[in-house]
Amino acid sequence: MTAAELENVAEIENAAQASYRHQIRVCAAAACLSQGSDKVKDNFDKEVERRGLNRDCQVKCVGCMGLCAEGPLVAIDGLEKMYQNVTANDVSEIVSSLETKPVERLVCSTDAPFFKRQTRVASEYCGLIDPERIEEYIAAGGYQPLQKALTEMDPQEVIDEMTKSGLRGRGGAGFPTGLKWGTVAKARSGDGRKFVICNGDEGDPGAFMDRSVLESDPHRVLEGMAIAAYATGASLGYLYVRAEYPLAVKRLKIAIRQAEKMGVLGSGILSTPFDFKVDIRLGAGAFVCGEETALIASIEGRRGQPRPRPPYPAEEGLWGCPTLINNVETFANVVPIIRNGGAWYAGIGTEKSKGTKVFALAGAVKNTGLIEVPMGTTLREIIFDIGGGIPGGKKFKAVQTGGPSGGCIPEQFLDMPVDYESLGKVGSIMGSGGMIIMDETSSMVDVARFFMEFCQSESCGKCVPCRVGTAQMLDLLQRFIDHTATGRDLALLEELCDMVRNTSLCGLGMTAPNPVMSTLRYFRHEYLEHLQPDRDAAPAAAEVTA
Amino acid sequence: MPEIIKSPPPPSTDKRWKIVDATIRRHGYQKHALIEVLHTVQECFGFLDEQALRYVSAALRVPPSKVFGVATFYHFFQMKPAGKHTCVVCMGTACYIKGAPNLLQEIEAKYGVKAGETSEDRQLSVLTARCIGSCGLAPAAVFDGDVAGKLDRSETLQRLQKVMQL
Numbered sequence: 001m002t003a004a005e006l007e008n009v010a011e012i013e014n015a016a017q018a019s020y021r022h023q024i025r026v027c028a029a030a031a032c033l034s035q036g037s038d039k040v041k042d043n044f045d046k047e048v049e050r051r052g053l054n055r056d057c058q059v060k061c062v063g064c065m066g067l068c069a070e071g072p073l074v075a076i077d078g079l080e081k082m083y084q085n086v087t088a089n090d091v092s093e094i095v096s097s098l099e100t101k102p103v104e105r106l107v108c109s110t111d112a113p114f115f116k117r118q119t120r121v122a123s124e125y126c127g128l129i130d131p132e133r134i135e136e137y138i139a140a141g142g143y144q145p146l147q148k149a150l151t152e153m154d155p156q157e158v159i160d161e162m163t164k165s166g167l168r169g170r171g172g173a174g175f176p177t178g179l180k181w182g183t184v185a186k187a188r189s190g191d192g193r194k195f196v197i198c199n200g201d202e203g204d205p206g207a208f209m210d211r212s213v214l215e216s217d218p219h220r221v222l223e224g225m226a227i228a229a230y231a232t233g234a235s236l237g238y239l240y241v242r243a244e245y246p247l248a249v250k251r252l253k254i255a256i257r258q259a260e261k262m263g264v265l266g267s268g269i270l271s272t273p274f275d276f277k278v279d280i281r282l283g284a285g286a287f288v289c290g291e292e293t294a295l296i297a298s299i300e301g302r303r304g305q306p307r308p309r310p311p312y313p314a315e316e317g318l319w320g321c322p323t324l325i326n327n328v329e330t331f332a333n334v335v336p337i338i339r340n341g342g343a344w345y346a347g348i349g350t351e352k353s354k355g356t357k358v359f360a361l362a363g364a365v366k367n368t369g370l371i372e373v374p375m376g377t378t379l380r381e382i383i384f385d386i387g388g389g390i391p392g393g394k395k396f397k398a399v400q401t402g403g404p405s406g407g408c409i410p411e412q413f414l415d416m417p418v419d420y421e422s423l424g425k426v427g428s429i430m431g432s433g434g435m436i437i438m439d440e441t442s443s444m445v446d447v448a449r450f451f452m453e454f455c456q457s458e459s460c461g462k463c464v465p466c467r468v469g470t471a472q473m474l475d476l477l478q479r480f481i482d483h484t485a486t487g488r489d490l491a492l493l494e495e496l497c498d499m500v501r502n503t504s505l506c507g508l509g510m511t512a513p514n515p516v517m518s519t520l521r522y523f524r525h526e527y528l529e530h531l532q533p534d535r536d537a538a539p540a541a542a543e544v545t546a
Numbered sequence: 547m548p549e550i551i552k553s554p555p556p557p558s559t560d561k562r563w564k565i566v567d568a569t570i571r572r573h574g575y576q577k578h579a580l581i582e583v584l585h586t587v588q589e590c591f592g593f594l595d596e597q598a599l600r601y602v603s604a605a606l607r608v609p610p611s612k613v614f615g616v617a618t619f620y621h622f623f624q625m626k627p628a629g630k631h632t633c634v635v636c637m638g639t640a641c642y643i644k645g646a647p648n649l650l651q652e653i654e655a656k657y658g659v660k661a662g663e664t665s666e667d668r669q670l671s672v673l674t675a676r677c678i679g680s681c682g683l684a685p686a687a688v689f690d691g692d693v694a695g696k697l698d699r700s701e702t703l704q705r706l707q708k709v710m711q712l
Contacts, residue, residue: 031682034693068682205677206639243585243622244678282585284620285676301578302612303619362640362681369682400639434681436639450642454676460619 001263002271003147006138009262013139020058022098024048027073027127028061029215030247031369036087037072043091044074051095063216065127067114068369075127076102079115084108113385119348120372121356122170122332126216131251134258137219143264145338149227150272153338158231159185162334164342166354171199171290171327172402172431173507174353174420180324183314184232187322194234195323196225196276198331199295200241200248203287204403205454207434209358210328212370214241214248217332218255222265222278224331227338229276232324236277238299240289243282252280287404287458290432291506292317292325294460305460306506327432329358349375353419357433363400364439366391376417379409383437394439398522402431404451404458405511407518408444427518429511444523445530449477451515455508466509469500473516480530490527494520554604557597562590570605577608580616584623593624621676629664629671631690631709638677640684645698649685650674652699653706670710 017023026032026041044059065073070084074094083094083106090106097103110116120126129136137143149158163178184194198221202210214221225237241249256278259265267275281299288294289304296318298304317323333355337345346354353375359382362368366388373382379399383389390396398408407428409416416422420430438447456470476493479485497513497520504510520527553575556563569586573579583606587598594617603613617623633653637646650661653672657665664671680686683695687702689709697705 030693031680031695034680034683034686034695068680071682202679203676205637205642206681207677208679208681211679244675282582283622284581284585285622286620287676298581299578301576301580301582301608301616303616360681362684363643368640368684403639434639436643436681438643442643447643450639458676 003151006143006147006264006270009135010139010141013135017058017139019055021056022058023077024057024059024094025062025075025127026059027063027065027071028131029064029068029212030245031064031068032071032073033247035071039088040072040074040086040091043088044095047091047095053095057095057098060130061132062128063126063131064123064212064370066118066123066370067108067367069367070108073108073127079110082108082110114367114369114371114388117377117381117386118372119356119374121336121345121348122220122329122358123213123216123370123372124336125220126212126370129217131216131218132254134219134255134262134264137217138262141339142219142335143223143262143270145335146223146226146230146264147270149230149338150270150274155185155231155233158227158338161337161342162231165333165337165345166342166349167330167333167337167345168353168420169327170329170333170357170432172405172429174430177326177330180314180326181228181231183312184234184322184324187315189321191321193236193319193321194232195318195321196229196232196234196237197295197299197318197323197325198225198237198239198328199290199292199325200239200245200328201283201289201295202242202245202328202432203283203290203458204405204432204434206360206362206400206403206436207432208360209370209433211242211245211248212360213328213332213358214245215251218248218252219259220335221328221331222252222255222259224334225278226265226269226276227334228324228326228331230274232322234324235275236279238279238281238318240281240283240295240299243284249280249282256280286460287454288460288506288508291508294506295325296323303460305462306508308505329433350417350419352421357418357430359433359435361387361435361437363436364390364394364396364442365437373418375419378415378417380414382418382435383414387437390437390439392439394441396437397440397442398438398444400428400436400438400447400515401434402429402511402514403434404454405429405507405514406431407514408438408447408522409518410522427514427521429514444519444526445477445480448516448519449474449481452477452512455512459508459512463503463505463509465500465503466505466512469496469504469509470512472496473500473513477516480527483530484532485527485530486532490531554601557601563601565590566602567605570602575606577606580606580608580613581620584613584617588623593627595625626664627668628673629668631669631712632671632673632688633690633706633709634673634675634678634688635661636678636680636684636686636688637674638679638681638684640681641677641686644684646685646687648699649687649697649702652702656703657706670706
């Protein structure tokens with residue numbers, strides 16, 4: 001495949017699409033599928049066939065359109081008409097209205113803040129292209145940035161562009177991506193091998209950004225990995241994906257096969273001497289494998305247990321070779337940065353947090369789903385404008401970001417801009433982008449216990465502070481739930497938080513106390529309310545024996 | 547001289563072992579393919595038993611202790627056969643705060659099966675998941691592979707009843 005051939009593929013595909021008068025896009029991401037969007041698609045096919053509109057109407061499956069709460073979603077001719085909660089029975093009516101006014105009762109307003117306030121960069125093609133056809137990705141401009149990098153830029157220029165963009169790791173920690181790439185590029189290994197790993201082990205319960213990107217636009221991630229491999233000098237990549245995401249795995253396998261056939265992955269990519277192969281590795285349900293050294297252990301076929309850093313994987317990673325590990329969303333941002341330049345990307349967002357961030361809105365909010373906003377957008381805008389507020393007339397209580405490693409942010413910080421630093425200041429973290437909104441009915445002690453139970457069961461058991469500390473903290477939190485806790489338990493809990501945070505081996509243990517610490521900071525009264533009712537009259541057995 | 551790899555014979559004549567062998571071959575009998583091979587075994591047989599683990603251990607030349615260690619470390623691997631029907635209730639954060647524990651209670655009350663257990667007649671296994679990524683549809687559950695979202699107590703039982711009749 002040469003540059004001219006790539007253009008040719010795009011031209012043919014664009015011409016084919018332009019020959020249709022109407023385009024019907026049906027969301028086929030996991031959430032809409034489970035609401036029956038596959039039947040809707042089948043019915044559209046049949047209906048178009050029955051009316052003999054095959055030459056006029058194109059019906060296709062696309063990735064996530066974002067508003068999962070109202071699925072299945074159907075979009076007609078770009079965003080001209082959009083329908084929500086479509087069932088197989090509505091299909092005929094929609095096809096009849098193609099030339100006329102939209103079907104009122106199903107209309108999903110694309111003027112709503114949910115759509116208007118978003119800035120889509122990493123998820124720009126999600127919901128627009130068929131994720132199972134590489135031609136559509138190429139027609140939308142895909143693989144041209146890779147071609148540009150391979151033919152017009154040397155590896156250092158690619159890295160400089162990434163540095164200029166200010167992109168920071170979207171897995172949660174926010175390490176500058178350009179710096180990481182530069183370190184791997186400079187590192188030397190004994191046998192000359194280097195690896196690129198894409199971390200798609202989205203273990204944070206309540207987060208589904210990576211799943212959506214992989215399901216909706218798998219080629220973008222592959223292309224991002226290929227550009228990273230070119231910049232760092234790697235020739236083999238691994239995509240580590242959760243086995244719990246079968247649809248994402250299936251689409252990635254299709255994407256890799258198509259890309260190899262097209263010559264945009266494999267040997268001699270785009271008729272240049274650059275080789276890069278990608279292999280998929282399935283995760284097996286271990287949260288700790290999101291930690292990079294644990295993930296490497298898992299790819300090597302071992303138990304997912306982290307090891308102390310340094311040496312960092314950038315110097316000694318997979319099989320002891322320099323390894324670049326980035327998150328799915330980080331790779332998804334590479335393509336637009338190379339296409340439009342680092343300066344363009346740096347123009348979005350705040351001073352220290354550049355670009356956009358994809359968030360998975362869930363919990364007590366009207367518009368649950370996937371959104372992408374510029375860094376620095378306030379929590380209030382995200383939750384009340386884009387998210388549509390709290391359903392059922394209930395009152396907002398807290399928003400949880402960062403999953404089991406993050407914290408609960410109370411109402412007083414709603415006007416805070418969302419970026420790495422601000423979230424850290426209030427005791428939470430950016431995390432991978434899960435945002436769970438809680439209303440007044442949620443008990444914060446219960447939420448803290450939920451996350452501690454998660455961390456306790458996901459602790460790999462390698463280091464004592466995490467293995468024993470999380471179990472002890474869970475025990476203490478259960479006492480609060482049972483109303484048998486004493487003031488001494490509260491003090492012990494706080495002491496343990498501090499100890500586990502400072503002495504654990506890896507990020508899982510170090511951040512495990514975060515949900516407890518943040519709820520203690522902002523909702524301490526709830527813990528106090530959970531203390532044993534008349535502890536002065538009858539001290540708890542535990543206190544006597546302690 | 548290159549090492550001659552002699553693969554042990556599969557534990558039985560069951561044709562599914564051929565699929566397992568194909569995975570082992572595809573990875574060139576490399577030790578690091580262990581997790582991939584275990585995935586294939588579980589896909590073919592539904593769970594991992596001792597016989598399967600011993601076979602994988604011999605084929606990849608990984609000590610049985612390590613194979614067992616890996617198989618039990620990862621939550622995705624099942625060491626016991628599931629019932630005829632499965633119901634996986636998502637216990638991710640969004641599902642949890644939207645009442646997933648109530649769904650489990652309801653199932654236990656009706657069928658007497660706790661999370662992580664299989665009914666005595668082996669008809670139903672109730673499992674929990676860390677997060678199935680359908681947070682937009684919380685609370686969600688997977689009935690025999692089909693994801694259902696926005697569940698309440700009665701809808702859960704209805705769905706379960708429908709699946710159980712198949």
